[in-house]
Amino acid sequence: MIEIENLTKLYDGRAVVDDVTLTVPAGEIAAIVGTSGSGKTTLLRMINRLVEPSSGSIRIDGRDNRDVPAHELRRHIGYAIQGHGLFPHQDVARNIATVPRLLGWDKRMISERVDELLALFQLDPAEYRKRMPHELSGGQKQRVGVARALAAGPSVLLMDEPFGALDPIIRHKAQEDLLDIQRRLGTTIVLVTHDMDEAVRLGNRIAVMSEGRVRQYARPEEIIAAPADDFVLAMLGTGDRAFRLLSLRTVAEALEAGEAEGTPIVDTASLREAYAEMLWSRRAALPVSRAGALVGRVTRAACEKAATRQP
Amino acid sequence: MRIVLVLRLIVLALLVAFIIAPQGFAPLFAPLTRFDAPPIYTQTSILSLTLSHLGIVAVATLAATVIAVGFAILVTRPFGEEFLPLSRAVANIGQTFPPVAVLALAVPVLGFGTGPTLVALFLYGLLPIFENALTALTGLSPAVREAARGSGMTGWQRLVQVELPLAFPVILAGIRLSAVISLSTATIGSTVAARTLGEVIIAGLLSGNTAFVLQGGLVVGALAVLIHDGFVAFESLVTRRTGGAARDFETSVS
Numbered sequence: 001m002i003e004i005e006n007l008t009k010l011y012d013g014r015a016v017v018d019d020v021t022l023t024v025p026a027g028e029i030a031a032i033v034g035t036s037g038s039g040k041t042t043l044l045r046m047i048n049r050l051v052e053p054s055s056g057s058i059r060i061d062g063r064d065n066r067d068v069p070a071h072e073l074r075r076h077i078g079y080a081i082q083g084h085g086l087f088p089h090q091d092v093a094r095n096i097a098t099v100p101r102l103l104g105w106d107k108r109m110i111s112e113r114v115d116e117l118l119a120l121f122q123l124d125p126a127e128y129r130k131r132m133p134h135e136l137s138g139g140q141k142q143r144v145g146v147a148r149a150l151a152a153g154p155s156v157l158l159m160d161e162p163f164g165a166l167d168p169i170i171r172h173k174a175q176e177d178l179l180d181i182q183r184r185l186g187t188t189i190v191l192v193t194h195d196m197d198e199a200v201r202l203g204n205r206i207a208v209m210s211e212g213r214v215r216q217y218a219r220p221e222e223i224i225a226a227p228a229d230d231f232v233l234a235m236l237g238t239g240d241r242a243f244r245l246l247s248l249r250t251v252a253e254a255l256e257a258g259e260a261e262g263t264p265i266v267d268t269a270s271l272r273e274a275y276a277e278m279l280w281s282r283r284a285a286l287p288v289s290r291a292g293a294l295v296g297r298v299t300r301a302a303c304e305k306a307a308t309r310q311p
Numbered sequence: 312m313r314i315v316l317v318l319r320l321i322v323l324a325l326l327v328a329f330i331i332a333p334q335g336f337a338p339l340f341a342p343l344t345r346f347d348a349p350p351i352y353t354q355t356s357i358l359s360l361t362l363s364h365l366g367i368v369a370v371a372t373l374a375a376t377v378i379a380v381g382f383a384i385l386v387t388r389p390f391g392e393e394f395l396p397l398s399r400a401v402a403n404i405g406q407t408f409p410p411v412a413v414l415a416l417a418v419p420v421l422g423f424g425t426g427p428t429l430v431a432l433f434l435y436g437l438l439p440i441f442e443n444a445l446t447a448l449t450g451l452s453p454a455v456r457e458a459a460r461g462s463g464m465t466g467w468q469r470l471v472q473v474e475l476p477l478a479f480p481v482i483l484a485g486i487r488l489s490a491v492i493s494l495s496t497a498t499i500g501s502t503v504a505a506r507t508l509g510e511v512i513i514a515g516l517l518s519g520n521t522a523f524v525l526q527g528g529l530v531v532g533a534l535a536v537l538i539h540d541g542f543v544a545f546e547s548l549v550t551r552r553t554g555g556a557a558r559d560f561e562t563s564v565s
Contacts, residue, residue, distance in 0.1 A: 050460060075463030085458030089476045089553035098462045148462070158461075 001026045002047065002156060002188060007056035009042055009212075016042050018212035019056070024205070026061075026155070029182060029189040031203030033196055033235060039212040040192045044158055047190060048077045060156055075099050078157035078187070082164040084145030086133040092118070092144050093129040099152040117147040120181060139170040146178070150187070159191040163198065175201055196235050200224070200244055208232045220248055225309055242307040246272035251288055254302040255295065260285035264294060275303040319540060326533045333357045333526070340522040350522045352511045361530060363506040367425060368493045371432035376486055379437045383444030384470065398441070406438040410496050414503050428500030428507070435496060436489035443485025447478030480550045487542035494535045498527070 002024040009017040017039040024030040034040040045051040047058055049070040058065045065073055086095050093114045100110045115125040121143040133141060142162065149157055162178075163171045179202065182189055193199055199206045200220045207217040208231070216228035224244050227233040236244070251274050252267040264287040265274050274286055278300050285299040329336055333351045340350035382398050385391040410431045417427030451474060459469045498509030508527050515523025 048461060050457075071463045071465050073463070074461055079458070079461035081454060081457055081461065083452075083454040085452075085454035085461075087455060087458070087473055087477075088452075098464075102463055102468070145458075148458075 001061055002030075002190065003059040004043075004047075005057050005059075007043070007046060007058065008054050009039070009046060009051060010054040015212050017046070017053075020212075020214050022207055022214060022217050024188055024190060026188050027186045028204040029179075029191060029202050030205045030207060031199035032190065032192045032207045032209055033194065033199040034209035035194060035235075038209040040209045041160055043209070044160055044190060044192045047156075047158055048074045048079060050074075075102055075152065076154055076156075078149035078152075078154040080146045080149040080157065080159045080162045082161035084133075084141045084165075086141055086145060086148070088133050090133075091129065092123075092131050092133070092136070095133065095144060096148045096151050098148055103152055105152075113151060117151060120184075121147050121177070138166055139174065142166060142170075142174055143177070146181075150181075150185070153185075155188060157187045157189045159189060161193055162191070164193075171198075178202065196237070197244075200248065208235055221245065224248075243272055246270065246275055246303060246307045249306050251298050252290075254298050254306060255288055256297060256299065256302065258285070258297045259294075260287045260297040260299075262286065264289040265298070266290070267295065271298070271303050271306055274298050275300070275307075278303070319537065322533050323537055326530065326537070329526070329530065330358050330361050336526075340526060343522040343525060344520055348518065348520050348522075352514060352523050352526065354514065355506070355510065357508075357511070357526075357530065360506060360508050360510060361534070364494075364497055364508045364531075365534070367428060367500065367505065367507060368432065368490060368497050371429050371493055371497075372436050372486065372490045374429075374433050375436035375489055376440055378433075379440035379485075380444050380482060383441055383448055387445065387448045388466065399445075402438045402441045405434040408434065410435055411499060411502075414499065418503050423504040425500070425505045427503050428497060428505035431500070432493045432497060436493050439488040439492070440482065440485040443488075444478065444482045447481035448474055450481075451477055477553055480546050480553060483542065483546050483549060487539060487546070490542070491535050491539050494538065495531060498531055 004020055004022050007017055007020045008015055020043060022030075032040045032043060042051055046053050047060070047065065049065060060077070087098075093111075096114045096117055097110045100113060105113070114129065118125040118128055123140065123143065128136075128140075128144075133144070136144065142165070146159075146162065149159075163174050166174060175198065178189075181187075191199075191202060203220055205217060206220055206223050208215045208223065208228075210231050216223055216232050218228075223232065224236060224241050227236055247270045249271045250267065251265055251269050251271060254271055254274075255267060260283065262281060262283055265277060267288050267290045278284065278286060285297045287294050288296050288298055333353075337350045344350050379402070382402075386395040386398050413431035413434060414427050417430045421427050421430065455473065455477070456469075459473045464472065497505075497507045498512055500507045501509030501513050508531050511527030511530075512524050515521065515525075515527065
């Protein structure tokens with residue numbers, strides 16, 4: 001759990017982060033969204049003390065982050081950045097082993113951990129351990145960067161536009177992988193992005209920042225349904241908020257008994273995908289499958305209800 | 312590439328042969344002498360002059376490397392930033408001062424011999440190494456710096472594990488420049504009685520013996536070319552090791 005309280009950072013008397021208070025519950029992903037210069041990256045960097053706050057405090061799992069020297073604090077907080085920042089003179093295994101080495105783990109333990117992480121990120125250890133960073137594709141570098149951040153098993157992971165340099169297809173896959181790994185490890189993640197779609201996809205909660213202040217901090221559904229002010233509304237864009245709402249729900253949530261014609265859709269798909277499929281194939285309902293067996297159907301009416309502004 | 316390598320090996324073989332047994336080359340140099348003057352310098356053995364020449368250059372370059380890299384590290388640390396302009400100015404002055412002037416000024420203090428030559432070469436060698444080290448240390452990718460800090464390395468660990476290894480190829484290029492310049496500049500050390508290959512050239516100039524001037528010049532030139540090549544080969548090896556990171560830099564002086 002991360003508790004940020006009345007945090008302010010002044011540069012030359014100007015508040016870059018202005019009296020921010022927010023709490024990220026353990027095991028959740030908080031996405032901080034904002035335009036450039038909104039203070040989102042400064043806020044993130046104050047959590048692992050790459051930037052020292054002017055006033056206010058941050059507690060991680062109940063302990064003030066100023067209790068230990070900054071470099072020791074950082075060894076227990078994962079940190080993944082845009083452009084991955086892999087050390088170009090070290091192979092993949094050595095890059096991933098950075099923090100465990102700093103913590104003085106023994107060699108065998110480090111080596112096992114590296115293999116485990118490579119496997120977790122779908123990189124064959126035998127093939128990739130000895131590769132140099134310049135021998136990897138952009139997506140692979142990004143995965144190694146996140147693997148390095150998670151190497152010492154931190155309970156908190158900070159990510160600064162981690163997918164910013166990836167092309168859309170690889171980015172989509174990287175986001176899915178992150179969600180999957182986060183579910184498995186239960187890591188608390190704070191992620192900075194300028195992309196509202198990414199925030200909606202990944203965040204259990206979204207903090208919208210502008211001019212150093214948090215304009216709204218809430219679950220994605222609430223932000224979409226009831227933006228706190230014009231800035232949040234502008235960040236969201238009004239054109240497709242109905243579809244954004246649909247993308248937050250899965251077919252399983254709108255499942256009803258009954259039958260329907262045509263190819264089924266899996267129950268883990270989003271309602272947005274289901275609705276698009278209904279429009280495309282001119283069907284009023286789709287059969288739903290779970291683990292290969294038909295379990296019911298999802299209807300247009302159910303999708304439309306889910307996409308309507310809640311009173 | 313093959314031909315270039317063969318040429319280098321030939322140059323090396325000729326150089327070694329001449330240094331060890333210069334008399335064997337007497338017929339080649341004989342046409343350049345007049346009035347039956349000796350074609351080969353024999354006052355001091357070429358071998359001992361070459362070794363002494365190389366020794367002086369090595370000591371001066373090594374000292375310049377230690378000081379220049381040390382200062383480059385200091386002024387790129389948070390506590391040393393204020394001294395960056397000052398140290399740059401000092402190194403620049405070292406470079407603009409002509410080596411002959413340094414010799415002239417150093418002789419009254421250090422006397423004749425190797426001392427003043429070492430001082431001149433040392434001062435002259437500082438700038439290329441300092442400038443390259445500075446370029447390398449300040450030019451590291453911001454993402455790499457950020458990752459090193461973010462993963463919890465101390466200042467010392469960042470320097471030793473990340474910054475210096477990545478800066479090494481560029482620093483090496485500075486040392487190469489400095490060594491090659493020193494190698495040729497060392498010849499004028501013989502005007503203040505340092506034992507360098509300049510002795511052969513000066514003896515030739517004083518006695519009007521072109522053969523001496525030529526053999527002194529050729530030995531120094533061949534040494535410079537071979538040492539330069541050796542450094543370049545080592546640099547490219549190191550650069551490949553560091554994942555081509557140094558290719559991002561353009562060396563400032565070369």
